[in-house]
Amino acid sequence: MEDNKTQFPQQPPPPPNDVAETNKFWAPQAWAHLQSVRRSSPLIQCITNFVSMDLVANVLLSGGASPAMLHSVQEIPDFTPKTHALCINVGTLVPDWLPAMKMAAQVANECNKPWVLDPVAAGASGFRLKACLDLLKLRPTVVRGNGSEIMALFRGSVDENSKGADSLHESTDAIEAAKSLAQISGSIVAVSGAIDIVTDGHRVVGVKNGVPMLQKITATGCSVTALIAAFVAIDPLRPFEATATALSVFGLAGEIGMDMAKGPASLRMYLIDALHGLDEATILRRVNIGKML
Numbered sequence: 001m002e003d004n005k006t007q008f009p010q011q012p013p014p015p016p017n018d019v020a021e022t023n024k025f026w027a028p029q030a031w032a033h034l035q036s037v038r039r040s041s042p043l044i045q046c047i048t049n050f051v052s053m054d055l056v057a058n059v060l061l062s063g064g065a066s067p068a069m070l071h072s073v074q075e076i077p078d079f080t081p082k083t084h085a086l087c088i089n090v091g092t093l094v095p096d097w098l099p100a101m102k103m104a105a106q107v108a109n110e111c112n113k114p115w116v117l118d119p120v121a122a123g124a125s126g127f128r129l130k131a132c133l134d135l136l137k138l139r140p141t142v143v144r145g146n147g148s149e150i151m152a153l154f155r156g157s158v159d160e161n162s163k164g165a166d167s168l169h170e171s172t173d174a175i176e177a178a179k180s181l182a183q184i185s186g187s188i189v190a191v192s193g194a195i196d197i198v199t200d201g202h203r204v205v206g207v208k209n210g211v212p213m214l215q216k217i218t219a220t221g222c223s224v225t226a227l228i229a230a231f232v233a234i235d236p237l238r239p240f241e242a243t244a245t246a247l248s249v250f251g252l253a254g255e256i257g258m259d260m261a262k263g264p265a266s267l268r269m270y271l272i273d274a275l276h277g278l279d280e281a282t283i284l285r286r287v288n289i290g291k292m293l
C-alpha cells in the first residue's frame with residue numbers, strides 16, 4: 001500500500017439474516033477479507049507487550065499486513081495518522097506506557113482509524129483493571145480477550161483467583177458478560193477459547209476453528225487480536241464481520257499447522273506458514289462460523 005489515502009476494496013453488502021447465520025455467507029466473507037488484507041497490506045501499529053512483539057509481527061506479516069511496533073509518545077502524532085488500524089495490548093503494562101496508549105487511541109479516533117484493545121490479565125490487579133477500563137472509555141472498535149478477561153472487564157472488579165494471562169473460564173461462560181459489555185461500550189466484543197464468541201451486543205456468532213494446542217504457545221491471543229486489527233482495517237464499517245473472519249482464519253491456520261506440528265514450538269512455526277499459504281478452497285471448505293444461542 002502506497003499511502004494512507006489508498007481506498008480499500010468495497011466489501012459486499014450484508015446478506016439477508018438467514019444467510020448471514022451460515023457458512024454460505026461466512027466462508028466467502030473470510031476469503032474476501034483475507035484477500036483484501038493480502039492485496040492492500042494495511043499498516044497496523046501495535047503497542048504491545050514484550051512477550052508478544054515477535055509473534056504478533058510475524059502473524060501480521062504472514063496474514064498479509066504490515067506491522068509496526070511503535071510505542072513512543074513522541075512518535076504517535078506523526079505516525080498513528082499514517083496507519084490503517086491500531087492494536088493496543090496491556091500485557092506487560094507499566095505506568096510509563098499508558099500515556100502513549102491513550103494518546104494513540106485518541107489520535108486513532110480523531111483520524112477515524114479503527115483500534116482494537118487486548119485487555120491481557122485485566123482482572124489480575126487494580127492497576128491493570130483501571131488501565132483497561134480507562135482505555136475502554138476511549139471506545140475501541142473491538143475488544144478481544146479470553147473468558148476471564150472479558151468477565152473481569154464487565155464486572156469491573158479484580159479477580160481473586162486470577163491466573164494472569166491465562167483464562168479460568170470457558171469463552172461460553174462469558175457470553176452474557178460480552179453482550180452487556182458490547183452494549184455498554186459500543187465496541188464489538190470477542191471472547192476467545194474453544195469456541196470464539198463475537199458479539200455487537202445483539203448478534204452473537206461462534207467461531208469453531210482452532211486447536212487446543214494454541215493455548216500452549218504464548219502470545220497466540222495477542223496475535224489474533226492484531227490480526228483482527230488488520231481485518232477491521234480493510235472493512236472498517238463492518239467490524240463484527242471482520243472480527244469473526246479474522247478469528248476463523250487464525251484458527252484454521254492453527255488447524256492446518258497442527259497437522260504438521262510435533263508440539264507447541266513447531267506449531268508456532270507451522271501456524272505462521274499455514275496462515276501465509278491459506279488458499280480459497282481450504283477457506284471455503286473449513287471456515288466454521290455460525291450463530292450462537
Ligand SMILES: Nc1ncnc2c1ncn2[C@@H]1O[C@H](COP(=O)(O)OP(=O)(O)O)[C@@H](O)[C@H]1O
Pocket residue numbers: 145146147165166167192193194195196209210211212213214215219220221222224247250251
Ligand atoms: N480449546 C481450544 N480449542 C481451539 N482453539 C482454541 C482453544 N483455546 C484457545 N484457542 C484459540 O487460541 C487462540 C488464543 O486464544 P486464547 O488462548 O483464548 O487467548 P489468550 O492467549 O489471550 O488467553 C484463539 O485463536 C483461540 O480460538
Ligand SMILES: Cc1ncsc1CCOP(=O)(O)O
Pocket residue numbers: 049051052091092120165217218219220221222223
Ligand atoms: C505471559 C504474558 N505475561 C504478560 S503478557 C503475556 C503474553 C500473553 O499472551 P496471550 O494473552 O496471547 O497468551
Ligand SMILES: [Mg+2]
Pocket residue numbers: 120121145146165221222
Ligand atoms: Mg491474552
